[in-house]
Every structure is written in structure tokens, then in C-alpha cells.
Amino acid sequence: MEYMNSLLNVGTKDVRMVAICGMGGLGKTTIAKAVFNHVFHSFEYKSFLANVRENSKQDKEQICLQKQFLFDILKTEVREVSSVDRGIKVLKDRLCNKRVLLVLDDVDELHQLIAFNCHSDSARKDCFGPGSYAQLSKDVVGYFKGLPLGLEVLGSYLREFKSVAEWKNALEKLGKAPHSKIQEQLRISFDALDRYEKKIFLDIACFFIGMDKYYVTKILDGCEFFATSGIGVLTRRCLLKINHDDKLMMHDLLRDMGREIVCQESSDNCGQRSRLWHCEDVLDVLTNSLGTNQIEGLALNMDGPVKLTLTAEAFARTQNVRLLQLNYVPITGGYEHFSKKLRWLCWHGFPLNSIPKNFYQEKLVAFDMQYSNLRQYMSELSIF
Known part of the structure; x- marks a missing residue:
């Protein structure tokens, strides 16, 4: 004020x-x-x-x-x-x-x-009683990262619950299913984007937060999304931030809103969604032959204690994948089953010494093979 x-x-x-x-x-x-x-x-x-x-x-x-x-x-x-x-x-x-x-x-x-000649060319008290739960209140504020709308909506929501256990359970629920009123408000800005800007926003929300702006722009330009102007629009509309290191950053609630939009594409069948990033969802699709041509992006990171070998045939049903991340994932079988529309391949810990000849790479823009066994790579494509 x-x-x-x-x-x-x-x-x-x-x-x-x-x-x-x-x-x-x-x-x-x-x-x-x-x-x-x-x-x-x-x-x-x-x-x-x-x-x-x-x-x-x-x-x-x-x-x-x-x-x-x-x-x-x-x-x-x-x-x-x-x-x-x-x-x-x-x-x-x-x-x-x-x-x-x-x-x-x-x-x-x-x-x-x-329309109104307004442009550059024309000239109630705190409800906390004794014994309130201070740490839980901090958790609520932390969840929303200071977003006033979130505090207002959740404050009203949590007043329905009377015990610490109920508060904790409600917060756990929000972690998996963000509050609908907050999502509706945040989605207003998303709905105003054109189709390319929406794709850019969803790709970043699902796969590229924290990555270099130049790197991601090259990938998305390779997808013919006009990323330079699109990222500019997202930044000006406060849906995206570029930090001092030129990294793409996004408020957690905006990220969750984007991911929820993808989840709503199919509430029951992960294979019918355009982007997959949860390990459980990806493994469900790949191990149970649930892949479809609806999937445009897929990320699987297996650098933890759980090790699993997948077959290349599991990717045969996902021929529209543009973005693929398979960090520390061993694959058996023929690489000809991978999508021929790949623009980004991130495969840390790639298990082979060389790229198989039957692995189609013509449309790849970025190829990240850090910490891999790769020793020979004959191509004009740049390796990041």
C-alpha cells in the first residue's frame, strides 16, 4: 500500500x-x-x-x-x-x-x-486461538511459497478440520491433488496462451525446470514450437522466470497446475496422457504395454537402489515421443523400436559403448549422454 x-x-x-x-x-x-x-x-x-x-x-x-x-x-x-x-x-x-x-x-x-484511453500513448481479526499448531502453519505457508491466494483458500479449507492429524492428512492430500479453487484461478493465465505456448509451458513444467534457457530453447525450437517468442510470452505473463544463471524457474503451484492439466487428459490411463514423469506411471506404461501415440514426453530416472531392465519393444507403441529421458535405465532389444520423432534424448549412464545403427537419430537436437559407457559416436549431432 x-x-x-x-x-x-x-x-x-x-x-x-x-x-x-x-x-x-x-x-x-x-x-x-x-x-x-x-x-x-x-x-x-x-x-x-x-x-x-x-x-x-x-x-x-x-x-x-x-x-x-x-x-x-x-x-x-x-x-x-x-x-x-x-x-x-x-x-x-x-x-x-x-x-x-x-x-x-x-x-x-x-x-x-x-478502450478507456489508458495506454502509454494517451496521456476480520486473526482466528488463531491459544494452542494453535505453529509448525503446521509454517508448513502451509511453505507449501504455497507465499502465494496469497493459496493461503486464503487453504485457510478456509483447513478450518473444517479440528485435529493435528486431520491437518497433516489434508496437506498430504494437497501434495497429490492441488486444491481445485487454486487450480482454477491459476489456469486463467494458461488458458489465454496459444497452442504453441501451452505446449512449451507443459514441457517445461514436466521436464525442464531448472535447466538452461538456451538449451531448452534449442530443443523446443526443434519441436517447431517457436520457443524464443513463446518463452518470452510465458515470462511476461509471470508463468515462468529466468534466474540470474539463465535457468528456467517456475513457482511450485504453477508447476503443479501444469502437471495436473496433463493428468486430467486421462484420469485412469497413464498411457493416454501427453507427458509422463512419475516413475510409477512410466514403469506401469512400459512394463504393461500401455503405451500409446498420445505420449509426447517421457522421463524415467533409475539412479536409486531399485534397478530394472526394460525391453526396447516396450517403446514400440510410443511413436510420437519427442522428449525422452532414461537416466540409468538399461535396455535390451532392438533400438529400432524407439520413436523417430525424438528431439531430446537424455540418457545418463547409457549402457553401451556405441550408438546402435538401428537407433534413428535424424531429428535429434540435444543428446545428453553423461556418465555413460559411450566411447564412439559418429554423427554431426552435437552432444550436450
């Missing part, structure tokens, strides 16, 4: 535009409402327009917003707003000399600002 007030500097005579940006559930609307309620007494003309994104999908909806704004300011209905462009002109004519406080909540497109 203090920072927002310093940015607005209500006492000045110039025009100020302040944008609050961030991922869904961060508290942007709450801050905007609090600021509005704090300063609106200083303005004769004021308006708070909520749900702009939802109410601006069609021109007639934008016109209704323009009319609502004018009514809030002029206290009378303005009939001459027959189109968005006409509304812009009316706004200019009627409001050009008025000192106005306008809040546009939930804006995600430039045209929503233009």
Missing part, C-alpha cells in the same frame, strides 16, 4: 498510470481495491471496473464497460456510445478536463486499455 501510494502520488496534477502485474492469485485485485478505497475520497470522479478481461471478449461487452465508466463519472446514462471507437471519443470529450480515479481490474490485452 505504501509503495502504491508513492507511485500514485495523488497530490500531483499530472496523469499517473500504475500497473500491478503478476501470476494469478498474487493479490493484485486485493491491492487495487485497498488502494482505491484509500484514495477515492480525494477524487470527485471515480470508477472501479472489475473483471475487465472477462467482460471484454466482444465489442458489445466493451461498450457496456465504457457506458458503466461514463455512468460512474457523470451519474447519467450516455446513449451516444454505439461502438468502441465512438466510446473512446466520448470519453475524450466528456472527461478531458476532469480529475478521475479509474481502476481497471484483470486486464490482459492492450485493447482493453485503449
Whole structure:
């Protein structure tokens, strides 16, 4: 609030535009409402327009917003707003000399600002009683990594439970199935992406968090996803972060949301999902011949105490796999069964001394064979 007030500097005579940006559930609307309620007494003309994104999908909806704004300011209905462009002109004519406080909540497109001449070119107490469970409360905060929406929703959810055991059990449940209300809010940003950006987001959420931006961009460009621009969009929409080491980072709740979207592709049959990353799911698919052409990415890491040998034939039913990680997984049988659409192969601890000739590699972009027995590799492909 203090920072927002310093940015607005209500006492000045110039025009100020302040944008609050961030991922869904961060508290942007709450801050905007609090600021509005704090300063609106200083303005004769004021308006708070909520749900702009939802109410601006069609021109007639934008016109209704323009009319609502004018009514809030002029206290009378303005009939001459027959189109968005006409509304812009009316706004200019009627409001050009008025000192106005306008809040546009939930804006995600430039045209929503233009419709109001708002763009760069126009000028209750704590409920904790004695004996509350301090460590569990810290666990809750830790789970949501400080996301206010998560704390609000889960706080309401956990009030239904009366014992420490119930709280712990509820948190364990959330670890496997994130709360639906939080998922719904976070998914708004995902649903606004185009099909390439959605694929990039899901690939990163399932396989590439913590990896080098340049490395992942080459892989996804190899998948013809236009990754340079797509990663830029995800970053600007706060669905992805690039840290100081150029690593791709993502809030845990956004990662969980992405993975839940994949799980919802088929709740019962893992083989019908586009991406597999849980060891149990991958082994279930590969050992029980449940693979399908729906699978585009698959990751299996077996560097723990459990060792298992798989047959190459298990991959014969997964011919649309683009991304494959098989760390410390021994394979027997013919390598011709692997997908010919592979762009990324990460196989730490590759068991053979050389790449079999029947292993199709023409479309590979990145080939990570660290800690392997590989001694000879005759190809122009770069090894990472």
C-alpha cells in the first residue's frame, strides 16, 4: 500500500498510470481495491471496473464497460456510445478536463486499455486461538511459497478440520491433488496462451525446470514450437522466470497446475496422457504395454537402489515421443523400436559403448549422454 501510494502520488496534477502485474492469485485485485478505497475520497470522479478481461471478449461487452465508466463519472446514462471507437471519443470529450480515479481490474490485452484511453500513448481479526499448531502453519505457508491466494483458500479449507492429524492428512492430500479453487484461478493465465505456448509451458513444467534457457530453447525450437517468442510470452505473463544463471524457474503451484492439466487428459490411463514423469506411471506404461501415440514426453530416472531392465519393444507403441529421458535405465532389444520423432534424448549412464545403427537419430537436437559407457559416436549431432 505504501509503495502504491508513492507511485500514485495523488497530490500531483499530472496523469499517473500504475500497473500491478503478476501470476494469478498474487493479490493484485486485493491491492487495487485497498488502494482505491484509500484514495477515492480525494477524487470527485471515480470508477472501479472489475473483471475487465472477462467482460471484454466482444465489442458489445466493451461498450457496456465504457457506458458503466461514463455512468460512474457523470451519474447519467450516455446513449451516444454505439461502438468502441465512438466510446473512446466520448470519453475524450466528456472527461478531458476532469480529475478521475479509474481502476481497471484483470486486464490482459492492450485493447482493453485503449478502450478507456489508458495506454502509454494517451496521456476480520486473526482466528488463531491459544494452542494453535505453529509448525503446521509454517508448513502451509511453505507449501504455497507465499502465494496469497493459496493461503486464503487453504485457510478456509483447513478450518473444517479440528485435529493435528486431520491437518497433516489434508496437506498430504494437497501434495497429490492441488486444491481445485487454486487450480482454477491459476489456469486463467494458461488458458489465454496459444497452442504453441501451452505446449512449451507443459514441457517445461514436466521436464525442464531448472535447466538452461538456451538449451531448452534449442530443443523446443526443434519441436517447431517457436520457443524464443513463446518463452518470452510465458515470462511476461509471470508463468515462468529466468534466474540470474539463465535457468528456467517456475513457482511450485504453477508447476503443479501444469502437471495436473496433463493428468486430467486421462484420469485412469497413464498411457493416454501427453507427458509422463512419475516413475510409477512410466514403469506401469512400459512394463504393461500401455503405451500409446498420445505420449509426447517421457522421463524415467533409475539412479536409486531399485534397478530394472526394460525391453526396447516396450517403446514400440510410443511413436510420437519427442522428449525422452532414461537416466540409468538399461535396455535390451532392438533400438529400432524407439520413436523417430525424438528431439531430446537424455540418457545418463547409457549402457553401451556405441550408438546402435538401428537407433534413428535424424531429428535429434540435444543428446545428453553423461556418465555413460559411450566411447564412439559418429554423427554431426552435437552432444550436450
